[in-house]
Amino acid sequence: MLIDNIKELFLKIKKGNPLVHHITNNVTINDCANATLAIGGSPVMATSIEEVADMVNLANALVINFGTIDDSTYEAMLRAGKAANKKGIPVVFDPVGVGATPFRTERAIDFLKKVDVSIIRGNATEVFALIGGKAATRGVDAVEITISKEELAKKTAQQLNTIAVISGKHDVISNGEETVKIGNGDIWLTRITGTGCMTASLIASFAGITDDLFSAAIAGMSVMSLAGERAKNRLIDGEGIGTYRVKLIDEISMMDSQIWEEGVRFL
Ligand SMILES: Nc1ncnc2c1ncn2[C@@H]1O[C@H](COP(=O)(O)OP(=O)(O)OP(=O)(O)O)[C@@H](O)[C@H]1O
Ligand SMILES: Cc1ncsc1CCO
Ligand SMILES: [Mg+2]
Numbered sequence: 001m002l003i004d005n006i007k008e009l010f011l012k013i014k015k016g017n018p019l020v021h022h023i024t025n026n027v028t029i030n031d032c033a034n035a036t037l038a039i040g041g042s043p044v045m046a047t048s049i050e051e052v053a054d055m056v057n058l059a060n061a062l063v064i065n066f067g068t069i070d071d072s073t074y075e076a077m078l079r080a081g082k083a084a085n086k087k088g089i090p091v092v093f094d095p096v097g098v099g100a101t102p103f104r105t106e107r108a109i110d111f112l113k114k115v116d117v118s119i120i121r122g123n124a125t126e127v128f129a130l131i132g133g134k135a136a137t138r139g140v141d142a143v144e145i146t147i148s149k150e151e152l153a154k155k156t157a158q159q160l161n162t163i164a165v166i167s168g169k170h171d172v173i174s175n176g177e178e179t180v181k182i183g184n185g186d187i188w189l190t191r192i193t194g195t196g197c198m199t200a201s202l203i204a205s206f207a208g209i210t211d212d213l214f215s216a217a218i219a220g221m222s223v224m225s226l227a228g229e230r231a232k233n234r235l236i237d238g239e240g241i242g243t244y245r246v247k248l249i250d251e252i253s254m255m256d257s258q259i260w261e262e263g264v265r266f267l
Pocket of ligand 3: 096097122123140196197
């Protein structure tokens with residue numbers, strides 16, 4: 001049932017061409033735009049406080065990414081988030097670097113109080129910090145935490161009334177009742193920047209064309225991990241991470257229900 005629902009999303013997304021508004025970081029913004037296009041969505045990145053609410057009114061989903069947050073961007077995020085809630089479109093939140101500095105952690109907690117977030121997508125360290133955990137993070141990369149990712153995903157979903165997507169060696173997605181684990185992926189996905197950010201874009205693209213947000217979260221997460229594995233297999237001698245980045249976008253753009261069904265590994 002779940003598999004059939006997700007397979008349908010691949011056709012629906014190409015037809016629906018969801019507009020995905022991003023307020024995101026200035027490191028991976030271009031990768032996020034291309035990942036959105038590759039899966040069949042249309043990206044738009046607008047950050048001015050003056051226009052974000054109007055842009056949300058045109059959009060099918062909103063991505064909020066804390067990667068290079070500052071005070072003015074944060075104000076824009078709050079406005080956009082509230083406009084999205086009012087319109088009833090899904091908000092996907094990527095708490096990049098949360099836990100590393102008090103500024104990020106405080107803003108993230110404030111954001112979650114003021115905006116209904118449909119899906120949270122982060123690495124385990126970031127999500128752990130969101131629910132009050134403490135880990136010795138140095139920045140945007142994941143470090144060891146003290147509870148399992150399955151427990152963390154379920155607890156986050158229940159505590160924050162959301163769908164939690166935690167990426168890593170295995171990816172875990174939970175709506176608080178059901179928890180799904182994905183075994184795809186490749187360590188090369190951590191050797192280029194933005195694969196987590198792009199995952200949030202993929203999830204939001206799927207979330208923009210269905211009410212079944214749990215399936216959308218699983219679809220977006222598994223597409224990134226499977227595309228990452230396939231891109232790695234396509235590298236030839238002498239090709240490194242620059243080529244890998246390009247091949248990753250190729251693989252996302254070629255993903256369809258058949259490739260996905262044959263390649264996805266639920267654990
Ligand atoms: N050790 C690993 N082995 C295989 N795949 C991995 C591993 N760690 C992460 N991945 C994959 O990398 C992708 C991005 O997840 P990751 O947890 O690195 O996100 P992130 O830390 O938010 O990344 P970024 O902040 O750079 O955007 C996912 O598809 C995930 O499955
Ligand atoms: C490296 C980096 N720093 C802030 S955002 C970002 C992109 C990946 O999270
Ligand atoms: Mg990240």
